[in-house]
Amino acid sequence: MxxxxxxxxxxxxxxxxxxxxxxxxxxxxxxxxxxxxxxxxxxxxxxxxxxxxxxxxxxxxxxxxxxxxxxxxxxxxxxxxxxxxxxxxxxxxxxxxxxxxxxxxxxxxxxxxxxxxxxxxxxxxxxxxxxxxxxxxxxxxxxxxxxxxxxxxxxxxxxxxxxxxxxxxxxxxxxxxxxxxxxxxxxxxxxxxxxxxxxVPEGEYVVPIGKARVAREGSDVTLATLSLSVHHALDVAEKVSEQGIEVEVIDLRSLVPLDRDTLLESVGKTGRLVVVDEDYLSYGVSGEIVATVAETDPGMLRVPAQRVAVPDVPIPYAHALEYAVLPRQQRIEQAIHTAVRA
Amino acid sequence: MTTPAYAREQAQTPAPPARQAGETPDLDVSVRVGLYETMVLSRAYEEAILREYHADKGPGFDIGKGLVPGEMHLSAGQEPVAAGVCAHLTSDDAVTATHRPHHFAVAHGVDLGKMTAEIFGRETGLGRGRGGHMHLFDPATHFSCSGIIAEGYPPALGQAFAFQRRGTDRIAVAVTGEGAANQGAFHESLNLAARWSLPVVFVVEDNDWAISVPRSASTAITSNAARASAYGIPGERVENDVEAVYDAANRAVARARAGQGPSLLEVHTVRLWGHFEGDAQGYRTDLAEAAARDPIPAYEQSLRADGALDDAGVARIKEAAGSRVEQAIELAKQSPTPDPASATSYVFA
Known part of the structure; x- marks a missing residue:
């Protein structure tokens, strides 16, 4: 061994x-x-x-x-x-x-x-x-x-x-x-x-395309995200856990095909959805995630879905401005609280 | 290209008369008749598509109507380019053609039945009716085309790259029109192919018109062949004479096969019909003379004058071409249309 x-x-x-x-x-x-x-x-x-x-x-x-x-x-x-x-x-x-x-x-x-x-x-x-x-x-x-x-x-x-x-x-x-x-x-x-x-596993290692990963299990709110934002989400999840909020973090891993089943299963369990995406807000990934739930059964959501994304603005240069539009920890935490309090 | 029985017979007849100084070098009579035969087949094809296209567009002209709906770009007049270039190719060589692709498809030996079925939007077509006349893909002959100006050049580089890496002498022919020579993709491709010595023959069909804009209004120089020198590769411009094309293509193809890299061949050709069917061509200042520039009657006359063809030969070739084309049209018409339930198939393998 x-x-x-x-x-x-x-x-x-x-x-x-x-x-x-x-x-x-x-x-x-x-x-x-x-x-x-x-x-x-x-x-x-x-x-x-x-x-x-x-x-x-x-x-x-x-x-x-x-x-x-x-x-x-x-x-x-x-x-x-x-x-x-x-x-x-x-x-x-x-x-x-x-x-x-x-x-x-x-x-x-x-x-x-x-x-x-x-x-x-x-x-x-x-x-x-x-x-x-x-x-x-x-x-x-x-x-x-x-x-x-x-x-x-x-x-x-x-x-x-x-x-x-x-x-x-x-x-x-x-x-x-x-x-x-x-x-x-x-x-x-x-x-x-x-x-x-x-x-990282040694030797041949394949992760099938189209299968999301439950990066953290939780019962209170589903947080669907991808890429770097997964790590921000996990950091925030640990923090709010201390306040008694258990966040389920879904790492989408693949946008095409999109693992809608894993998403829906989680939202079915938590009844709350926060989507975090570093891409632009409108007409994009976060809208698709919310639509997936809405099209399946809007009744799954006990509270309105929250989206944390770049608010339809080009990425600014100045540090303070850039961090104001990126989906960083503070905005994610706020969205979780909004969802849970609602 | 397979030599037709008729041409083989002709090949056994005494040598053709000596040519005058300054004319193209002597070609074997079977080659000459073969070139003619390819052009006749291509023209017969375009005439049949023209007929079918317009058969049911009324009342008036509704582009989305009929057995053959959508845009239709026909190549009448440009046959010497395809015939002269493809005569040097086998089905192992790749061709990427343009939005006006039929003459190259015909000359490269794409199955006429499958191509026609595609143009008719049938399940038996090359793309099962998903592509249409600007998107013909034939793996059997490594033929493809793109509806986006100049964007067929880059994939040809990749086919040439694969052929080169596998140590073969196979080549890729990339075709655009003269309007495309002002696109970035054209210049990026010439530079990359030259730098990597890829076995590519770049063909530019200069039919004088980028839809309605004459070359003189769009292009800073008079010959795109001159642009080849910017990339350190040979560039040649010839007129719409199939033997001149054949001759120049021979040099370019031989160079590519020998691993010496790409060449550019521009042919000053003629677009006898509209940019697409339905184009009234009010902008064409050269329309009156265009018909007189039809390359096929001229070549036929030259073959007759040289004793390479007679009435019977011409009739036989035209009849054979017409019969092949009508067979393809018939097959297309009898083929099933795709099941609407399958509209979302084939996005992924």
């Missing part, structure tokens, strides 16, 4: 866990390659490919020109011919320069071909704010990808999920958008986040 113990004790950063999954898949599948800006010698601006160039060489860990339309399209064509590309869009915010390849090609070819052509490709991207990178480098935008049909969207929050969802994404025969939050990667050059380090 020594081996099992060492497995459970092994702790990695989210970045390292993500890289480990890529490394393991590349070892056994020669059709997998990783491509993007600064993914070679630099190792990925957010540590998504650290050490991979040394391990696999420039034929499989490929630095591209700053031509997202060309290289994402290249990934699509290679996937159509049976390769399994992982293509990195450095920031989710950069979708604007290459969205046509993503939503009109990557996401639609399987459908338009009536199922005869598959696009087994992973599109990775960094998301999220909290470090004053301004309105063009701090967005999440996962709700936008999830809104457009034809791509799966996964959003890991823990090192273990980063590994398991990456393995699943590479093996999936569909395009998978893999959004990692900069704040959970464990980067040396950002504020330390204790949650960026966690236990």
């Amino acid at each position: 020594t081996i099992t113990e060492s497995r459970t004790e092994r702790r990695l950063t989210t970045s390292r866990a993500m890289v480990e999954a890529i490394e393991q898949e590349m070892e056994h599948d020669p059709s997998v390659f990783y491509m993007g800006e600064d993914v070679g010698a630099y190792g990925g601006i957010f540590g998504s490919t650290t050490g991979l160039l040394e391990r696999f060489g420039p034929q499989r860990i490929i630095d591209t020109p700053i031509s997202e339309t060309a290289f994402i399209g290249l990934g699509i064509g290679a996937a159509v011919e049976g390769m399994r590309p992982i293509v990195e869009l450095m920031f989710a915010d950069f979708m604007g320069v290459c969205l046509d390849q993503i939503y009109n090609h990557m996401a639609k070819i399987h459908f338009e071909s009536g199922g005869s052509v598959q696009v087994p490709m992973v599109l990775t991207m960094a998301a999220g704010g909290g470090y004053s990178d301004g309105a063009q480098h701090s967005q999440c935008l996962w709700g936008t990808f999830a809104h457009l049909p034809g791509m799966k969207v996964v959003v890991p929050s823990t090192p273990a999920d980063a590994k398991g969802l990456m393995t699943a994404a590479i093996r999936d025969d569909n395009p998978v958008v893999y959004v990692f939050h900069k704040g959970v990667m464990g980067l040396a050059w950002m504020a330390k986040n204790a949650h960026a380090l966690g236990e």
